[in-house]
Amino acid sequence: MPRTLRVLVAKLGLDAHTIGVTVLARALRDAGMEVIYSGLRQTPEMVANTAIQEDVDVVGLSSLSGAHMKHFPQVVELLAAKGAGEKLVIGGGVIPDEDVSALKEKGMAEIFTMGTDTRDVVKYLDTWWADGDGAP
Template identity: 55%
Template sequence: MNKTLNRPIRVLVAKVGLDGHDRGAKIIATSLRDAGMEVIYTGLRQTPEMVVNAALQEDVDAIGISILSGAHMTVFPKIIEIMKQKQVNDVLLTGGGIIPDGDIKKLKEMGVGELFAPGTTMVTIVDYIRDWVSTNRNF
């Protein structure tokens, strides 16, 4: 049974690589804030290293990657690799954007959490993050 946290959930929202479209990421960040979460938005053109370092510095519960560029099969595995190197084992890596179903399956097998397609309701995303954090980081 999930328990309510006695603190706000902290989420890092990031755009990695040359993907220059961040309207969706900003909408997600605002919606997560509206749901009571603390959100750090890194802005455009981040590297996987910058994302993981920011997640460590900000002591986040979850990292959300917004990706529309088609580089998801490079970006997510690189972030996972860096998270393992830095022993970031208890932070949710999730995201969304334009990702084919077959690639979603492969990424989830590598350890990525849920990946959300355009049109997913904010309630679905908020509930997923809340449930994951309350189950895996309830401290």
């Protein structure tokens, strides 16, 4: 039986923009994934613990408030410190191009900036999953 891909979609920090994550969550669901949504105003600690309790394969972080440089890498570090460094961490939102490579250096697998087609995210995850990177 094929494993079902599980994805946590989390909003970090003081940011009440939910349309992006809602649209993404539905696109991932329609692609056959189980999407855990944990709501607004999450701290990196909450996100890391949630990812572990839910045993997701992928953590998708959203930030539209400009705090991504601080918060995104914290999630990566916390996951590694808690023994869950194998989870794929991706990010999205209002993220200037010059920040993208810095975030990738800090362990973010991919950054999807404003205007990304949700189908591209689905395709990216499907490819990652099919390549076997997500094997437990």
